Amino acid sequence: MDLQLPDGIYTQIVELCKSGDALVKESEYLFAKEKYVSALRLVPEKHQDWEAATWIYVAIGDVNLKLDDKEKALKCFINxxxxxxxxxxxxxxxxxxxxxxxxxxxxxxxxxLTRAYMGAGIEIFMEDDPKYLEFLETKINI
Structure with missing residues (x-):
């Protein structure tokens, strides 16, 4: 079920995420994370019902990776x-x-990693450490 956020809330979320994205480009990861978390707080309860939560969790997960907090990053991508x-x-x-x-x-x-490969092909692995693709190659035929 795709629920629609009220326009005002959606606009606030988009603005906060744009601010977060700009901060990421300046390597201001902690400040970016604050913006993304603020955006997530605007999403109504039961985040799993809202598409906006999908990309906000991805943004927070990516920032956590930049901050080398793999545990929090994993939780974000699981969400x-x-x-x-x-x-x-x-x-x-x-x-x-x-x-x-x-x-x-x-x-x-x-x-x-197989799901990623099946959905996007080998290209999705090209910007990251080759060890992940090398590992996958030991599991499936690429």
Whole structure:
């Protein structure tokens, strides 16, 4: 079910996320995270019902990765995959796979990385450490 946020709330969320994105470009990750968290707080309860929560969780997860907080990043991507259009999103599955790999959950990592590959092809792996693609190549035929 796709719920629509009221226009005013949606506009506030978009503005906060744009501010967060600008801060990320300036490597101001903690301030960016504050903007994204503020945006998430505007999403009504039961975040998993709102598409906006999907991309906000992804943004917070990415910032947590930049801050080298893999545990919080994993929680964000787990939340994102449970939100509308999260399951099947190759980027979310890529990040989940990478984070599971880093925590030595290799079976889960293989599953998530396979989902990313099936959804977006080999290109999705090109901007990240080659170890993830090398690992996947030991699990499936690419």
């Amino acid at each position: 994102a995959v449970q939100c509308p259009k999260g399951l099947g999103n190759p980027y979310i599955h890529l990040r989940l796979g990478q984070l599971y790999f880093e925590q030595n959950y290799f079976e889960k990592a293989a599953d998530e």
